[in-house]
Amino acid sequence: MKWSHEPARAEDVPGAIERTYHLAMSPPRGPVFVSIPMDDWEKAAIPRLARHVLSRSQPDHDALAEAAAVLTEATSPALVVGGAVDRAGGWDAAVELAERLNGPVWEAPAMERASFPQDHPLYQGALPLAIKPLGERLRGCDVVLVVRVPIFRYYPHIPGEYLAEGTRLIQITDDPDEAARAPVGTSIVGDVASALRILNALVPHANRAKPEARPAPRAPHPSDPISIDFAMHAIANTLPAGTTIVEESASSRAAFYDQFCISRPASYFATASGGLGFALPGAVGAGLARPGTPVACIVGDGSAMFGIQAIWSAAQYDVPVAFFVLNNGGYGILKAFAAFQRTPGVPGLDLPGLDIVTIARGMGARAERIVAAAELPGACQRAFHEASTRRCPVLIDIAVDPEVGMLFGEPAPDTECG
Ligand SMILES: Cc1ncc(C[n+]2csc(CCOP(=O)(O)OP(=O)(O)O)c2C)c(N)n1
Numbered sequence: 069m070k071w072s073h074e075p076a077r078a079e080d081v082p083g084a085i086e087r088t089y090h091l092a093m094s095p096p097r098g099p100v101f102v103s104i105p106m107d108d109w110e111k112a113a114i115p116r117l118a119r120h121v122l123s124r125s126q127p128d129h130d131a132l133a134e135a136a137a138v139l140t141e142a143t144s145p146a147l148v149v150g151g152a153v154d155r156a157g158g159w160d161a162a163v164e165l166a167e168r169l170n171g172p173v174w175e176a177p178a179m180e181r182a183s184f185p186q187d188h189p190l191y192q193g194a195l196p197l198a199i200k201p202l203g204e205r206l207r208g209c210d211v212v213l214v215v216r217v218p219i220f221r222y223y224p225h226i227p228g229e230y231l232a233e234g235t236r237l238i239q240i241t242d243d244p245d246e247a248a249r250a251p252v253g254t255s256i257v258g259d260v261a262s263a264l265r266i267l268n269a270l271v272p273h274a275n276r277a278k279p280e281a282r283p284a285p286r287a288p289h290p291s292d293p294i295s296i297d298f299a300m301h302a303i304a305n306t307l308p309a310g311t312t313i314v315e316e317s318a319s320s321r322a323a324f325y326d327q328f329c330i331s332r333p334a335s336y337f338a339t340a341s342g343g344l345g346f347a348l349p350g351a352v353g354a355g356l357a358r359p360g361t362p363v364a365c366i367v368g369d370g371s372a373m374f375g376i377q378a379i380w381s382a383a384q385y386d387v388p389v390a391f392f393v394l395n396n397g398g399y400g401i402l403k404a405f406a407a408f409q410r411t412p413g414v415p416g417l418d419l420p421g422l423d424i425v426t427i428a429r430g431m432g433a434r435a436e437r438i439v440a441a442a443e444l445p446g447a448c449q450r451a452f453h454e455a456s457t458r459r460c461p462v463l464i465d466i467a468v469d470p471e472v473g474m475l476f477g478e479p480a481p482d483t484e485c486g
Pocket residue numbers: 316317318319320342343344345367368369370371372374396398399400401402
């Protein structure tokens with residue numbers, strides 16, 4: 069919460085509401101809370117004129133000129149983009165800078181939006197969500213420019229070096245708090261899109277060899293039980309043009325990144341923090357905000373239950389979202405996490421007795437359950453078609469293989485806090 073406030077006098081309420089609005093909308097945007105005592109509404113307010121607050125702040129030019137010089141002289145620079153680049157309207161500027169550097173581009177771990185075309189030859193994928201593997205992934209880069217990325221988000225604790233020796237990190241962020249708490253590097257605070265444009269004017273096209281392209285994703289074959297790779301593949305291959313994707317797929321996220329290719333700004337949304345319950349209402353919000361365009365919601369069965377009533381809202385407001393529930397019958401990621409932490413058999417991680425199709429129908433959606441891989445592509449097509457022609461939510465409950473892999477492929481290192 070950026071600010072929380074209760075006005076002392078009734079006549080201060082309009083000003084407080086306006087203040088919360090301007091504060092919420094100033095970078096870094098975020099929630100603000102104002103509490104209004106219940107009898108204040110009846111009091112006469114002091115009239116106020118509408119105001120504008122223009123809160124875009126320019127980053128320090130000298131600091132950017134120095135960063136540009138460091139990037140120009142680097143032998144193997146890399147760019148890491150965070151979701152807020154897209155939010156700031158910096159997608160094209162990020163592509164231009166990457167092409168000037170001719171270096172690899174990664175997305176931040178657990179990004180909430182895509183900020184770089186994933187079919188671009190410089191794109192390398194998302195960084196891993198743990199200290200040691202992330203540091204190792206960036207090993208060999210002498211300068212890493214991270215743009216509007218918290219450095220970094222980590223989930224399992226795998227101790228190691230934040231960055232390999234010899235790697236220098238420069239962060240650009242519009243969030244002074246993010247800059248202050250970063251464990252490594254130099255931070256430049258200011259509007260991210262402006263910073264990228266200024267760097268583009270200062271950094272010449274480099275003469276470096278192009279980094280190796282990342283390996284092409286596997287094309288999975290249909291098999292029963294439905295593998296998570298095939299489920300993602302089937303959904304990705306039936307997406308209508310211009311689909312907005314809202315995703316909360318926990319243990320299936322790696323398969324999502326493999327099989328989907330986000331190549332347009334503002335077309336992919338996920339939770340920024342990992343708190344569940346974002347995807348279903350987020351997808352309905354996207355559908356309301358973008359009438360007439362397709363919306364796909366890709367969500368785990370556990371995550372779906374944190375916001376399941378959003379289906380009712382979609383039905384009531386005729387929002388044509390196609391919901392795809394990856395149903396592995398439990399909290400797969402937590403099972404993987406338990407195995408990773410050498411504590412297998414943690415109770416309470418199964419979700420038996422849930423009939424998501426009946427729940428969805430009960431709230432006004434059309435819904436079907438798919439257990440055979442061969443039937444999935446057709447069901448995905450039907451979902452998009454029915455959602456758009458009938459203008460209603462459609463849900464496909466996909467019974468996927470409940471087997472989940474180990475996080476990072478092996479148990480946590482045997483350390484005090486690992
Ligand atoms: C509000 C909230 N409660 C609990 C958690 C802990 N949590 C993280 S992932 C997860 C399970 C997600 O299950 P599901 O969506 O079925 O995906 P799966 O892990 O099976 O792929 C839980 C409960 C959380 N992140 N947020």
